[in-house]
Amino acid sequence: MDLMKLSKELSYALRHAPWEYELELDEEGWVEISQLLVALHESPYWKEVTQADLEQMIQASEKKRHEIRSGRIRALYGHSTPHKISKISAEPPETLYHGTPARAVHSIMEHGLQPRQRQYVHLSADIDTANQVGRRRDDQPVILKINAAQAATDGILFYHGNENIWLADHIPARYILEQ
Ligand code: HQG
Known part of the structure; x- marks a missing residue:
């Protein structure tokens, strides 16, 4: 499994064009992993991909671009979708x-x-x-x-x-x- 290629595909789906995968991001950018896998499996290249591969991809990446929680996955930054992802504000470093x-x-x-x-x-x-x-x-x-x-x-x-x-x-x- 080419984990870098998988990461790029996910960034495209979760940051830029979820509709191409028949996915809809919620307010915080989450989608159900099961729905994402259904979408990926439609492409011959990704037909074997599993949740474990997604977890391994996140683990192996030098940058934390994606996050998995309670059966859902999201991109942590980088979005360009028309509906702005809501984020909770926090105190920045100086x-x-x-x-x-x-x-x-x-x-x-x-x-x-x-x-x-x-x-x-x-x-x-x-x-x-x-x-x-x-x-x-x-x-x-x-x-x-x-x-x-x-x-x-x-x-x-x-x-x-x-x-x-x-x-x-x-x-x-x-x-x-x-x-
Ligand atoms: C520039 C990657 C002219 C800005 C990266 C940047 C990052 C202006 C470009 C993440 C401007 C936008 C985001 C102004 C901003 N006039 N240029 N007033 N204001 N800019 O790619 O920050 O690897 O949208 O300086 O590592 O480069 O994909 O933003 O050069 O973390 O995970 O406009 O994307 O992450 O470019 O990169 P981008 P960025 P990943």
């Missing part, structure tokens, strides 16, 4: 980071960090993760430092993605510093 290609910095410092194609802006608790995120688009990404404590004090809401990833609706430029 500083958060965002890695971005150099070409985006001017616009970010003007308009703030926007979710763009996704439902939320994605931030990292550590610089390493921000670097990896930024390197998807630029060999030498710029790491932006977010004054999350001050933003939270001023009423900006932050939400948990996983242990490294934090989400926000929008980060105004006044809380962003170029590293």
